[in-house]
Amino acid sequence: MEEVGFAHFSAREVAKRIGYSIGTIYNVFGSYDALILAINGRTLALWRDYLERRLEQSQGDRLGHAIEAYFEFAAKHRHAWAAIYDFRLPEDLSPPETYQAQVRAIFDIVVAEVRAALPASRKGEAEALTRSLLATVHGHCVFAMNGTFAMLGEREPARAVLDRVREAVAP
Amino acid sequence: MEEVGFAHFSAREVAKRIGYSIGTIYNVFGSYDALILAINGRTLALWRDYLERRLEQSQGDRLGHAIEAYFEFAAKHRHAWAAIYDFRLPEDLSPPETYQAQVRAIFDIVVAEVRAALPASRKGEAEALTRSLLATVHGHCVFAMNGTFAMLGEREPARAVLDRVREAVAP
DNA sequence: TAAAATAATTGAACGCCGATCAATTATGCG
DNA sequence: CGCATAATTGATCGGCGTTCAATTATTTTA
Numbered sequence: 001m002e003e004v005g006f007a008h009f010s011a012r013e014v015a016k017r018i019g020y021s022i023g024t025i026y027n028v029f030g031s032y033d034a035l036i037l038a039i040n041g042r043t044l045a046l047w048r049d050y051l052e053r054r055l056e057q058s059q060g061d062r063l064g065h066a067i068e069a070y071f072e073f074a075a076k077h078r079h080a081w082a083a084i085y086d087f088r089l090p091e092d093l094s095p096p097e098t099y100q101a102q103v104r105a106i107f108d109i110v111v112a113e114v115r116a117a118l119p120a121s122r123k124g125e126a127e128a129l130t131r132s133l134l135a136t137v138h139g140h141c142v143f144a145m146n147g148t149f150a151m152l153g154e155r156e157p158a159r160a161v162l163d164r165v166r167e168a169v170a171p
Numbered sequence: 172m173e174e175v176g177f178a179h180f181s182a183r184e185v186a187k188r189i190g191y192s193i194g195t196i197y198n199v200f201g202s203y204d205a206l207i208l209a210i211n212g213r214t215l216a217l218w219r220d221y222l223e224r225r226l227e228q229s230q231g232d233r234l235g236h237a238i239e240a241y242f243e244f245a246a247k248h249r250h251a252w253a254a255i256y257d258f259r260l261p262e263d264l265s266p267p268e269t270y271q272a273q274v275r276a277i278f279d280i281v282v283a284e285v286r287a288a289l290p291a292s293r294k295g296e297a298e299a300l301t302r303s304l305l306a307t308v309h310g311h312c313v314f315a316m317n318g319t320f321a322m323l324g325e326r327e328p329a330r331a332v333l334d335r336v337r338e339a340v341a342p
Numbered sequence: 343t344a345a346a347a348t349a350a351t352t353g354a355a356c357g358c359c360g361a362t363c364a365a366t367t368a369t370g371c372g
Numbered sequence: 373c374g375c376a377t378a379a380t381t382g383a384t385c386g387g388c389g390t391t392c393a394a395t396t397a398t399t400t401t402a
Contacts, residue, residue, distance in 0.1 A: 010360085011359085012360080020381090021380065021381050021382060023362085023380065023381055026362080027379075085313070085317065086257060088317065103322055104323070131325045132311065132325075134310075135310035135313070135328070136310050139307050142309065142310065143302075147265070147266075148306075149306070151266075151271055151274055152274070152278055160299065160303040163303070164307060164335065168338055193353075193389085193390085194353065194391085194392085197391080202389085203389055343402105344402090346399105346400080348400080349398070350397070351394105351396070352392105352394080352395070353393105354394105355390100356390085356391085358389085358390105360387090361385085363381105363384095365381085365382095366379100366380080366382100367381085368380080369379080370375105370377080371377095
């Protein structure tokens with residue numbers, strides 16, 4: 001996935017590379033979708049690790065570093081990161097609970113940082129604000145990675161989104 | 172595309188439905204990618220029309236209505252809208268100039284609204300701010316459509332993003 | 343109008359894909 | 373060892389994007 005991206009990824013190629021047959025892939029994962037979900041789950045775990053490590057190193061401006069971590073991870077793992085959003089389960093299904101838990105784990109890390117950055121009087125907004133700020137950062141990251149920002153002349157996406165986040169968190 | 176979505180879309184099915192053979196599709200469009208680009212270009216045109224019509228009807232709170240238009244169009248044309256972002260050209264290619272022009276045309280419409288909403292002292296920021304706000308709205312729309320917001324308990328994505336936009340435009 | 347030149351259309355063929363499953367091979371156990 | 377259970381295989385299927393020689397339709401020319 002990391003190498004070829006979601007569009008050119010194939011279960012057959014996975015089987016070839018690990019020295020098993022296509023049948024074994026299906027015995028282990030059950031379906032193509034489940035294989036993708038397993039890979040995306042692993043990417044989420046890597047993402048969370050990356051974010052946590054980046055915050056450990058941080059001394060001040062933790063929110064700024066969290067945003068940098070978002071952009072850095074997406075850039076370092078373009079294809080794997082994009083696959084998380086390129087893949088969509090059939091409309092009537094929800095991701096497995098373990099997958100949802102991984103999304104929430106990343107969310108919880110960011111909530112803590114947003115809450116810490118908020119003045120005491122606004123800490124109650126932390127969760128709702130974090131959902132909105134994650135979407136904000138994500139939107140900027142998507143436009144940075146897919147060329148939309150380049151098309152529109154934006155050269156400092158991370159700087160732009162940091163402005164948005166500071167506005168929203170400012171007392 | 173509108174019906175089956177990017178993942179299940181196929182040039183063969185297009186040929187079948189319009190009563191031509193697969194070969195003719197390739198004679199006309201040249202490649203699968205070019206066919207997708209033609210469809211996405213058409214979607215951009217529809218999107219622009221929708222936005223313009225929605226703004227014509229608007230009496231006050233034009234930015235709010237532009238955001239509503241973003242969400243409404245994405246919801247009404249889920250698959251076609253998603254296909255704009257699901258499709259990625261080979262990394263070394265840029266979209267054709269006509270396609271880029273359509274993206275900029277939508278951008279220009281929004282710039283005018285953002286500029287009008289900004290106080291005189293900040294009108295110089297209009298373009299940069301619009302890029303950032305488009306990304307912000309897009310991020311919220313993506314999370315609304317792909318289930319991320321549902322997973323995190325967000326029930327009013329349009330309301331949340333309106334708060335972000337108002338913060339950013341406020342004098 | 344008839345013949346020739348040009349344009350448009352076709353669909354079989356290729357290699358790849360996800361998915362299935364009867365047949366085979368490997369493993370563990372009494 | 374013999375047997376039961378588990379793991380693995382890959383041929384097979386229908387569908388995909390892509391190509392291109394062959395065919396059909398249209399236009400131009402004589």
